[in-house]
Amino acid sequence: MPKEEAEEYLEAMLDLSAGGKAVKTTALAERLGVAPASATEAVQRLCRDGLVSYEPYKGATLTAKGNEAASRVKRKHRLLEVFLTRVLRMAPRKAHAEACRMEHSLSDETEEALCRTLHGPQSCPDGDPIPPCDLDVESCAACQAARKPAARREGRGAVPLTSLRAGRPRRVVFVRGGKSVVKRLCDLGLTPGTPVSLLRAAPLNGPVEVHIRGCNLALGRAIADKIFVESDGAAA
């Protein structure tokens, strides 16, 4: 059975099985607009895959594995709905139809990125709750803080660290340069999103001293020139 079809069934079962009761194949067929025979056949296949448990005449229930898969699709669907309506300003009806198609091809990574970009929405435009993610974080705030997405506001206002005067910390947006230099800077904690402050610069294009993660580092000018931090505009 194609992945898309299986996910549609799982999603429908999740909607119909509120409270954990068994779902009749007829109800499923009605919901998805298919013949009852196809619905029964599909449920039997899902049963073989370990996603649902099925007892003839009584109905089907989602297994733990099936529940997880269904929640995931649901989460993708609702995140997409939020994105389409809030960011792309699409009409809710159209957004729902679009999300139904897109949810099956959305990767888990894009799903996480979507969640962070939308600042962890709790519900879809209709007010239905969005199932939580399975990341090892305590809260959306912790997820945001850990990844510091603020620094990745694309293309807007990244300036070389050395173009600034000594002062308050700015977040690193990106670091360029030779592979081993970038790696070394990362090892020392100059990763994207980290606040770094310029302490002083030696004269005649000499090295700079920066403060990062509680340590002071001397960096050659050529290296520091390739560290880009948020400009004032981006920080505001």
Next chain:
Amino acid sequence: MSCHGEGPAPAQREAGELVIALVGNANVGKSAIFNQLTGLEQAVGNWPGKTVEKAEGVLLHDGRRIRIIDLPGTYSLMARSEDERITRDFLLAGKADVLVNVIDSTALERNLFLTVQLLGMGLPVVISLNLVDIARKKGILVDAGRLEKALQTKVIPTVAVQGAGVHELVDASLAVEGRPRRWTPDSLRYGPEIEKRIEKLSTLLSEHRTRQPPRWLAIKLLEGDRRLLRRLARKDPRLPDAVGILENECSELHREPCSTIIASERYALVGRIAGSAQDFVSDAGRKNADRLDSASMHPVLGYVIMLAVMLSILAFISIVGAWVATGIERAFESLNPHAPEWWGALLWNGGAVGLYAALGVALGFLLPFYVILSILENSGYLPRIAFLMDRPCHAVGLHGKASVPLITAFGCNVPACVGCRIIENRRDRLIATFLSTLVPCSARTAVILGTVGTFMGPLWAMALYVIDFAIIIGLGRLLHRTMKGSSVGIIMEIPPFRWPVPRLVGKQAWARFRPFLATAVPLIVLGSLAIEGLRQAHALDEITAWMSPVTVWWLGLPAFTGVLFILGILRKEAAVVLLASVANTVDIPSVMTPVQMFVFALVIMLYIPCIATITALGREAGWRLAGLITAVEIGLAVLAGGIAFRVLAPLL
């Protein structure tokens, strides 16, 4: 002066022996812990990159033989310089039973970045939470218990310089011996995008027998460890493709190289752990430290301070040196029995004069110098000099980091040659190693101050230094122009200033001074006896006559100096010490004109690195290059000496 920095030869592992390796960032106190445990004297000081060679020591603990390995500091397991490679290779070879990870409590995040990598290596790890006293002063309180819980490994607070907690480290190591943690706590897991790829790769790796756990190897491969990939690709040719695909997936998602993503994820993870384990109470004392930093690295004031520090050291040593040396000479001469027999002259002119001249140099010039160098090292001033000197170093194609070994070269060229390992690329390292052999070491300073400085005045001594620096800069520029490649630039931690601990300064100065007393003084006395014997046998003139075309005709020196140049190969300070025995008088101005003295000091300063330095060069840069450098320096010295003679003779 030679102070050999060689570690003992790696001993064969004995049965029942426990091998503990000390691992951690640079400048966190690994060597201090090593010294406390083994009673040995590894150099310690407040700058990153002192330990560039692994050192070994043995400790008997409750009857158990425990071998402690002190490894050079590293920020990650991806070696970027020679010293880091030593650490990486040692760890990857799996020669340790237990890793003691020394971490700096004042910079928890950066230190835990390495810890997280060590924890997955499949070896038991004990954490030494070091510098807790300094952290407390800075208002940072680290909770060992909470850290222990997050890392799921033993954490012991230590103050290495005082020895607090170091023996608990051994107890803890014994307790975890042979019991590596095989699971990864949730607190040490990365984000799902990364974890998924780690899992894919480790499934592939788990089909093979590997020394490290598949998960650890997978992370390293995704981080772009090409050396590891080449090695593992021999076991499984599918690996390079698999790594390439997974890396691409990662970097496409985030538009950053995969290694950056993993580093970011790891920092996010250690940031969470550090945040949960530390509390900040106050920022007391921060203001003063900032003020000190502002002054010592100020664009103008910083250079003024640096120059003042250097000049006052030179002035101090030349005054103290001359005073002590003449004091010792007077004391000895007042005892001179003036025995008329031939053996009396031999013993006195050979033995006693050699002894007091050597002691004068040792106590007057070397000992004060070593004390000052130790103070400089322990205070944390050296990295500031590296910062100030970075731009000037560009003139000779180096960056500021090279100035640290070059400054230690003022003490002795041998550790400086080895110390150049902290420089990342081979070209820079070779240039720095070459130049460090031309830096006037303490022995040469003794020659300069003991002859020119004492009899011609400090300005002439300064002139010699200026000539030497001019040669170093000229040669550096020449090498910079001719050798291919370019320098990447300085990346160096600037540690906070610390008050030097007098006990440590004394110990360290003594550790450098002792080899001089033990080997150089007897050597000088023997050399002095030999020269006196040769003179009495009328054989000295033959040797000096053989060298006279160079010494007398080209350099305009008295013939007797010839033998000094030969002895000076062994030890440079021997040349000035034995000057008295060769000339058969301590009244140098009566046998040498000022011009001759200047030329003599100049040639001694330049003509050859001493035998110990040549050996160190051979090991660091290869024997071919060591030979070449030696030949160049002999040529340079003879050339410079001849020119100086012809320029100065009409003037003075």
